[in-house]
Amino acid sequence: MEILRVHFILQRLIQLIPVVFGISIVSFLIIHLIPGDPASIMLGSRATPENVQQLTAQMGLDKPLYDQYLIFLQNLVQGDLGKSILLKQSVNTLISERLGTTFFLVMYASVLSLLVSIPIALWSAMKKDSLLDNGFRTLSIFGLAMPSFWIGILLMLLFSIKIKLFPVSGYGKNFIGHLYYLFLPALTITCSLAPVLVRPLRSKIINVFSSEYIEAARARGLKEHQIILNHVLRNAISGTVTILGVNIGWLLGGSIVIETIFSVPGLGQLLINSILSRDYPIIQGLVLVFAILVIVVNLLTDLCYAWLDPRVDLE
């Protein structure tokens, strides 16, 4: 059983290689095809053709495209994502400095969403069609409909200004600090993510609750709360994990907006600025990192799902 898993993991990781390769080509082409180049953007209204040409040469962008791509690939194989043409810093460093932050935020938001969604789904399922259930349903719709930046600013206004419970922005210095500073940002994401998780979980719980093995468990005299937590939830949760995993791409994208509002020094800012200034190496690096993240998270999701539901055959 365990050997299968290792084999499965290896297989998926090996599949990563051609995918990464493909993504690197596509993103390289797309980025370079977009109108606008970093030199003239940087020079602004001082951009005479000579200046632009000189700066372009300095940035190493005057070489033919395939040359540039080959250089990029060469570096990539050695694990080096290149050097930012505007910041003159290693892209590896730039990304790794911020990756942890974005990752923390996304994980925090996921955990918070689960912590919020599971009780709500459970409560709604147990009290199906009650006022509580319908109330949560309405709340869900609001959460889904309101744009996240508005929710973020509203929360900031309420809990950082009116009631000074949380800081307005920033990241904090240590783990506890991060938990404190990132609470509102994570909560903002949760407002949009929880509704997506609650609905199917609630359905699944209702479904599972009426299944035979739950009745059998009751007939064996297991305590009700034992049944709900150990058996009902445990069977219903696998779907939720999948949904979360599938949404990781969306989560990463959404974190950009949140990072901007709350001034969290994550990958979001880096991405936006590098796109606007056409800093190709950073954009390339980020696209690759995001792609790899999504693939790895999907792999983890599959593994998690298999762990939760032993009937699943990974091959």
Next chain:
Amino acid sequence: MQPILEVDSLKVVLQTKQRTIHAVNNVTFHVRTGETVGLVGESGSGKSITCRSILQLLPTPQGKVVGGGIRFAGKDLLSYSKKQMQELRGREIGMVLQDPMSSLDPVYRVGEQLVETLRTHTKISKKDAWQKAVELLRLVGIPSPEKRVHDYPHQMSGGMRQRVMIALAICCDPKLLLADEPTTALDVTVQDQVLSLMKEIQQRLGMAILIVTHNLGVVAEMCDRVVVLYAGKVMETAATSDLFQTPRHAYTLGLIHSVPRIESEEKLEGIPGTLPDMSHAIKCCPFRERCSFATSECSFDEHTQLKEVAPGHWSACFHHERVCTQA
């Protein structure tokens, strides 16, 4: 001696927004210690509901007991609180459900589920519980129990799963085992094995069994006594041999005749007609519309009460004498 289980004039309704169904209508029977009683009837007869109401496992919120009593070892089960019920289930009274394919939690190992039940009802260490689990699997005839105890349900066959269900039901040495169609979902060969297993365990543990079935063959093999239900009412109660040799209810006769026999070349005899409308509590004999013996007396309540027509043999049929001679 006091019977271990006494069901007395039990009335159960299933109430939805649209209508009410009187599923169990004045059912009375008992089960003695160490005895096997069969609760027989076709679908809709109320046999399953009766069985479930013993453990308060009626479908919520529709199912309600609206009359009568259920006593276990002299204690009034209908007055039991939720907590008392939870302690009773699995410990004093065990239950085996119908479909082994879906009666086990798919995400836990078989051993884990046994250990969980054991530790809920008894003070036993984890280590000891696991040991006991292995023993229980051995008891129910599962080969290599030390290995099998770590299996997930989907890794076992239907027959094996049913054995595990039985193990789960008896793991705390209950005094009474309720079996709701335990073999219906199994292959014929496996059915036999499971039934003999149950008999064996019964002898070992000295427990009573109430077996709900529509299969007369199971009844013939397993039961000491039989209770025949139709449309929520008891038609006939007797010792198994008496019931088969001298049935004293038109319905029972029909049932017996409808069982196909390999040797005979006769056409299959069914019972024409369907269940009556159960949205009212039926006062007379519910079978009269399908009955070839029926007369006008059968529409009256006073003529269709359950009475002892022979020693230990009760019938609700007005024409029990005629039925008996026709068998």
Next chain:
Amino acid sequence: MVCFKQVVKKGFLLMAALLLTVGTVACSSAPESSQGDSGSTTNSAAQPAAAPAANAGDETPKSGGILKLARAQDLSNLDPIVPGDNMTIWALLLMYDQLVRVTADGNDVEPALATDWTISEDKKTYVFNLRKDVKFHDGSVMTAADVKFSLDRARDEGSSWSWIYTGIESVEVSGDNQVTIKTKTPYAPLLSSLALFSSSIVSEKAVKDQGKDFLSDKEFGTGPFKLANWQRGQKVELAKNPDYWQAGKPYLDGVELVQVPEDTTRLFQLRAGDIDIASNVPFNAMAELQADPALTVMTPQVSRVDVININHTHEPFNDVKIRQAINYAVDKDLIIKTVLMGNGEMATSYLPKMKYFNDQLEGYKYDLEKAKKLMAESSKPQGFKTKLLIASGDETDRQIAVIVKDQLAALGIDVEIQMMESGAAYEAVNQMNYDLATTYFSTDIIDPDELTSFEVVSTGGTDAYHTGYKNPKVDELAEKARAELDEAKRKEMYLEIQKLVSEDATFLFLYYKPATYAVQNYVKGFHVLSTGNYRLEEVWLNK
């Protein structure tokens, strides 16, 4: 049984009520006793004269304290010869000094690391005497060799700004504390270009020892503040330079430049007291901030002019009458009132308010009658269809575009608003692939030569900023002005150029808009120069 519909309706109403309440509580600002236009609000200064420091007062400066300034972006690269973004430039100017620096009123240069200088007869040789005992942040003394090294470095190939110094022929050490700079021809903008951030003086030894990339994330300057810590994406911490050559300054112990990309967040931080100064306050938030007695809103005039670029190579914009007509038809005051909330001034010249600005120009005040008359005389009296290119995501641009479209319709001109991502829009303009496009010009250098070359000189390399404008007289004057060191004569030339450009209606002139800052009242001495940067060594905290 309760009907499902009723329940949902109840639930919905409950939620709506709840959210409304929450929203109202959240959005109602603290009802401070609004004293009308509270205190010291410096509105957009009309004259390019000295914009006095708000809250200067007669109080004596106190030492100590850390100033927290929130800005939109992080720094990019600390090497003076690399970056082009304002955030980095303004931070660099706190850590480095140059030979000369811009005066407080933004009109001239004054001594900084150079105490005085002489210009030769042929106007091609400048001799600078350097200040003695200026120390780098590591304690080593600045020498003439460092100056030569820094300037040569800035002129060199590896510098992003080498093109600014093409007028320089050589930089030589000519004495213990003396440097001689020779220009190829008489070059009036030289002093101004020596005040630029790219002309910062760095330590030769440091760069030689540590390699050329050393300065990307470390600094080695002589400025009032040193780099204490740079937390990328979060903030830059600067510490006071105790050996600064201006004795007694800076007053502050340190500065924190905090990066807060979202406008609203910056304001929240200010109101919560987490920061002392918020940059780039949105115009529509100003009224609310002005009502807060603890805050002061500043609108310092900066060297920036907003225009709509006109592509003269696309018909009918080659017709001067049409260009003039559209200038008259657009009500700039209306735009300033609605888009800038009244903070701004109609633009009359292609130059922002800076040295040699022609304040005698009338400009094109809103006059629909005149506009119609001009249209009638033009090559397209019936009107025509055209496109206006704006950068997507820019709210101001969008508002302006809508107003312009509406107003030009009165002349029969059908304007289609085209939105493109900023980089793409930029490219389109560079390729002259547009009819009309929103643009602005700003400058770090106080000398008008650079802007003139870029904006209105056809041979300046950008085709008069991609308009295709060509006026030989303007070209000639610009060339002459570059070589003319006599201030009075130069001024005349630039005044003339501006007049010609105004008459030619090269652009659709829009407005001059100020920078916007909101400052806690206890911050004293904060002053924004017309080049956009601030001398934080002048700032002290009154608390």
